[in-house]
Amino acid sequence: MLWSWLAGLGAAVAFLHFAQKLLFPYFWDDFRFLAKVVRNGIQVGLCQRRGQLLTVLDAFLSHAKRQPRKPFIIYEGVVHTYQDVDRRSSRVARVFLNHSSLEKGDTVALLMSNEPDFVHVWFGLAKLGCVVAFLNSNVRSHALLSCIRTCGPKALVVGADLLGTVEEILPDLPKDISVWGMKDSVPQGVISLKEKLSTSSDEPIPRSYHVVSSIRSTCHYIFTSGTTGLPKAAVVSQLQAMQGSAGLWAFGCTADDIIYITLPLYHSSGALMGIGGCVKLGATCVLKKKFSASQFWSDCKKYNVTVFQYIGELCRYLCKQPKREGEKDHQVRLAVGNGMRSDVWRQFLDRFGNIKMCELYGATEGNIYFMNHTGKIGSVGRTNFFYRLFFKFELIKYDFQKDEPMRNEQNWCSCVKKGEPGLLISPVNAKHPFFGYAGSYKHTKNKLLFDVFKKGDVYFNTGDLMVQDENFLYFWDRIGDTFRWKGENVSTTEVATVTGMLDFIQETNVYGVAVSGYEGRAGMASIILKPNKSLDLKKVYEQVVASLPAYACPRFLRIQDKMEMTGTFKLQKYRLVEDGFNPLKISDPLYIMDNLEKSYVPLTKEIYDQIMSGEIKL
Template identity: 80%
Template structure:
């Protein structure tokens, strides 16, 4: 009797397992992931009830005490332990305590490349309770000035290799702001931080300087192009920093992992997810000044890397490298990032071995995040019922001609059907707030949609079009006046303003066009010349390379006699984007950015073929 009962029970268990695999193949993936989400929530609530508000900095300081001699950062072969970073950052804090008037709550900007001192200065200022603004190290001139002026800075710290960029604009900087340089010999008007670091103590700074009374207080400003205009400073609170720091842990990383970071630290991916993630784990980070496709796998082998961060372009660059022996000879088990295309994803795994791709979706200033914890190729994450318990989001119909969400006769938006592209929006509420940008409130307002499904509701507009297929979400395209190129968001209005400064140009419209085998879209500028004025290709080239970051420079120019406009006088880009840059389909004069000739040159059929076939690199 017992034997038959056990046999029946075993058969039932096998049947249930089979049905679960057939009908709910991702059940256990979802179950364990949701447990982690709940655990993080309970952990934060527990500390809140105790009156202990723990920040990312607090977690770092605990690691510095518990494991002082464990490597925290490895950079160019040099090892910086948790204790080393703690002491160096305390020196930074003591410099500003002794030689400046900085106080808790003041804002200080960092203009630095990827290097250990980026972290030292960041943490040193955080120990004083300062809000730290990360400046994009690629921007120059007016864009750099705009960022500096937008944050009410008390001080600016500049890396040794970027002092030239600041020297150009020193006379235009605010008078009440001090500039510090990480070099012994600095330009006139700049204070040498490096010199002061050699004469101050590395004694710990009292915790009262950085203790926080609420997790929704500001700790960082990270610049993003958003959807229009010049870069905007997204407000990053202690709460957002904490949430970002658990990303690695949620994907299964541990304290024993060695994590390779080649992404810029001025972006949230490199700083919040990367450095913050290593702190959450108590792990070791291999920091690279700049990504190098040719050195990537050698570095992974040299430092026994087990996890690396990526953007889609990074994976594509690696796949474009010449094949070599032993490409699967490494210890990498996880890759965490966003933006990799399905075809590149598959090619990457076929070529470099059994690496779990952990794709995610998030916006620096956003209130929503998706994580593809299942490894489903091409997806940015799960969208099942359980997920919506934590993040209320929707995909709504979008008018591509008018470049705005569709609304019915009653003024409400409507959701798309599964398989149709829709604008991703996320409900703004107390659980998932939107903190917006510092400075002009209109920038924050522009990212919000009101009265979407009912009177009084508020949603964050991600500006991204997504497609939902069953319980997975896939990135489709960007909307508005932004496109993505070389892993960076390009604000079209900023590029248009720079080109429009030329005296022979009457009007400029900028948009992105798809190029085969490239992630994102390459910039194209549609130009109308002033009457009786001729096009000076050399001046256009000099203008964009001087005043724009390299990734924002338009790769193509299109000369038009007139531009189609929307009812609100915006450039009608839909048709232009569809037409691309093919000279056989476009009768308007087309030009290509030739960096060898340092000018724009006519885009011929031969040149077009070379770009499409990948013989010319963009």
């Protein structure tokens, strides 16, 4: 009797296991992931109730005390232990304590490339309770000035290789900003931080300087293109910084992992998830000044890398490299990032081995995040009944002609059906706050939708179109006045402003066009010339190259006689985007950027065919 009962139980268990695998193949993956989310939320909640608000800096200081000799950063072959970074950052803090008027809560802007001193200065200022604003090292001229003015810093710290960029704008900087350079010999008007560090004490800074009273207090400004205009300073709270630092942990990384960071630290991916993620784990990171496709795998082998961060373009570049022997001979097991195209995803796995690709979705200033912990190709995240308890969102219908969400006769928005693209929005409330941008409230307001489904509700507008199947989400496209190219957000308004400074241009409409084989969209500027003025292609080239980051320079020009407008008097982009850049379909004159000629040159059918075949690289 007992044996037959056990046999029956075994058969039932086997059947349930088979049914689970067939009907709910991701059940245990989902269970483990959501259990982590719940556990992390409970821990944060308990700390808040006890008045113990433990920040990313607190986690770092704990590791520095517990494992002082463990490597934290490996940079160009040099090892910086947790103790090394702790002491060096304390030196930075001591310099500003003794030689500046900085106080807790003041903002300091940081303009520096990927290097250990980026972390030293960041953590040193954090030890004083300062808000650190990460400036994009590609931004220059009036855009850089705008970023600095927006976040209102008391001081600006500049890396040695970027002092020339700041020297150009020194006369225009607000007079109350002190400028510090990480170099012995600095321009007039700049203080040498490197010189003062050589004589500074590394005595620990009392915790009273950086203890936080609210988990929602600001700890960073990270600049993003937003939807209009120049880069805006997204407010990053202590809560967001801690959430970002939990990303690697949530995907299964541990303290034993060695994490390769080639993404820029001025972005939230490299700083909050990369460096912050290593801090949460107590892990080691290999920091690269700049991504190199030719050195990537040799670095991974040299430093025994087990995890790396990516954007879609990074993996595409790796797949375009000439094939070599032993490409699967490495220890990488996980890759965490976003923007991976399905075809590149498959090609990457086929070529480089069984690496679990952990795709995610999120924005620096956003209040909604998705994580694809299952490794399903093409998806940016999971969604089902249980996920919606923690990650609330809707996909609503969007009018591409009017460039705005659709509303019915009662002026309410409506959700799309499964399988249809819709605008991703997320409710803004006490549990899911939106901290917005520094400066004018209009920038924050522009990212919000009001009275969406009922009177008084408020939603964050991601500006992204998504498609949902039964349990997965897929990125479809971006809307509005930004598009992505080379892994960066490009502000169409900024590009149009720069080109509009030329005296022969009357109006510019900037948008992105799809190019076969590339992630994102390449920039295209549709231009109307002033009456009786002629087009100077060399001047257009010189203007955009001098004033814009390389990724923001429009690759194509289109010369039109008039601009089409939307019903709300916005420049019409939809038809232009659909037209693309094919000279056989477009009767207007077309030009392409030529870096060898240092000008724009006519876009012929031959050049177009070479772009489409991959002979010409953009």
